[in-house]
Amino acid sequence: MTESFKKEIVQRIIKNLLDIQLLKLIQTQPMWGYKIKKQVETNFEVKLRHGALYPLLNALEAKGFLASQKQQQGGRIRKVYNITNKGKEYVEAYDSVLKEQIQNKT
Amino acid sequence: MTESFKKEIVQRIIKNLLDIQLLKLIQTQPMWGYKIKKQVETNFEVKLRHGALYPLLNALEAKGFLASQKQQQGGRIRKVYNITNKGKEYVEAYDSVLKEQIQNKT
DNA sequence: TACAATATGTCTTCTTTCAGACATATCTCA
DNA sequence: TGAGATATGTCTGAAAGAAGACATATTGTA
Numbered sequence: 001m002t003e004s005f006k007k008e009i010v011q012r013i014i015k016n017l018l019d020i021q022l023l024k025l026i027q028t029q030p031m032w033g034y035k036i037k038k039q040v041e042t043n044f045e046v047k048l049r050h051g052a053l054y055p056l057l058n059a060l061e062a063k064g065f066l067a068s069q070k071q072q073q074g075g076r077i078r079k080v081y082n083i084t085n086k087g088k089e090y091v092e093a094y095d096s097v098l099k100e101q102i103q104n105k106t
Numbered sequence: 107m108t109e110s111f112k113k114e115i116v117q118r119i120i121k122n123l124l125d126i127q128l129l130k131l132i133q134t135q136p137m138w139g140y141k142i143k144k145q146v147e148t149n150f151e152v153k154l155r156h157g158a159l160y161p162l163l164n165a166l167e168a169k170g171f172l173a174s175q176k177q178q179q180g181g182r183i184r185k186v187y188n189i190t191n192k193g194k195e196y197v198e199a200y201d202s203v204l205k206e207q208i209q210n211k212t
Numbered sequence: 213t214a215c216a217a218t219a220t221g222t223c224t225t226c227t228t229t230c231a232g233a234c235a236t237a238t239c240t241c242a
Numbered sequence: 243t244g245a246g247a248t249a250t251g252t253c254t255g256a257a258a259g260a261a262g263a264c265a266t267a268t269t270g271t272a
Contacts, residue, residue, distance in 0.1 A: 001192075005199035009126075013203065016122035020115075024210065034249050049231070054251060076238050076249065086107075093111035097119065098204045104130065121260095140219050155261070160221060182219065182268050218269070229258070239248070 007045070014046050019060055020094050023087050026066065032078040033057055057081060065090055113151070120152050125166055126200050129193050132172065138184040139163055163187060171196055 014021060025031065025039060033054055040048045057079075060066045065087035071078045083091075120127060131137065131145060139160055146154050163185075166172045171193035177184045189197075 002195050002199050002202075005196050006203055009196075009200050009203045012123065013207070017118065028210075032249080033251095034247095050250075051232070051252080052230075054249095058251090074238075078249070089108050090111050090115075093108050094115050095208050096108075097112055097115045098208050101119070102201050102204055104134075138219080139221095140217095156220075157222080157262070158260075160219095164221090180268075184219070214272090216269100216271085219267080221265080223262105223264075225261090225263100227258100227260075230256085232254095232256105234253075235251080237249080240246090242243100242245090 010044055011046055014040070014044050014048075017094075018048075018052075019056060019065075020091065022056070022060065023065060023083055023091050026081050027083045027088065027091060030080050030082045032071075032080050034078075036081075060087070116150055117152055120146070120150050120154075123200075124154075124158075125162060125171075126197065128163065128166065129171060129189055129197050132187050133189045133194065133197060136186050136188045138177075138186050140184075142187075166193070 021040065021044075022036060025036060025043075031039070033050070036057075037048050037050055037053055040046065057066065057068075061068055061081070063086075064084055066081045067084050068079045068081045071080050127146065127150075128142060131142060131149075137145070139156070142163070143154050143156055143159055146152065163172065163174075167174055167187070169192075170190055172187045173190050174185045174187045177186050
């Protein structure tokens with residue numbers, strides 16, 4: 001029971017706090033959209049539409065949480081994202097809130 | 107900056123994972139809708155519409171996460187909610203997922 | 213006695229979000 | 243050379259969610 005609850009909760013977090021998960025993932029290493037999609041799908045066992053992902057990545061860049069540079073390999077262009085200091089602060093704030101949630105200090 | 111980020115994240119969690127926050131609150135002590143509303147509003151500094159709260163509480167009871175009994179005091183009726191074992195399991199699963207989030211074991 | 217607070221509920225309109233299609237181009241392997 | 247994978251983007255119709263009104267009754271206080 002608890003295991004299925006956990007899967008459900010993970011899915012809810014991915015759905016509602018996807019941007020933070022992306023920041024966390026890119027924080028481990030710079031990554032481009034397509035790879036992010038595959039990583040999220042294998043890590044969390046969820047489907048991630050590219051039609052949802054790419055606009056979100058662009059929005060995170062516009063907000064200053066991510067910075068991108070285009071890498072060209074042959075004729076193929078990859079938009080590689082790095083996390084910014086602002087992005088790292090957001091992730092730190094998230095982890096801080098989660099700790100309070102667990103300790104019930106809210 | 108981090109503080110305003112924290113407020114934003116708390117608001118997002120309340121918005122998207124309100125049911126879990128209600129379970130956590132009722133877990134500390136049995137409570138009725140109106141008191142829950144006031145508690146959430148002071149604890150998290152957010153506004154909680156009663157038009158959103160009452161249907162959610164009823165839904166949580168229908169799912170078996172909460173159980174209610176009506177307490178009559180004079181002519182006034184309070185619907186006091188208790189958390190069920192199933193509800194406790196859901197909260198445990200949530201805390202477990204949060205721990206994994208912090209430790210990046212996801 | 214009138215107003216604010218306590219107490220619980222529904223319902224409609226508006227807004228936001230979501231799923232999936234539409235669109236294009238390269239690369240690899242059979 | 244054709245199919246599947248890589249790679250990134252937009253757009254629209256449908257579904258879900260939110261805000262606020264509508265609804266009713268009691269209690270306490272000025």
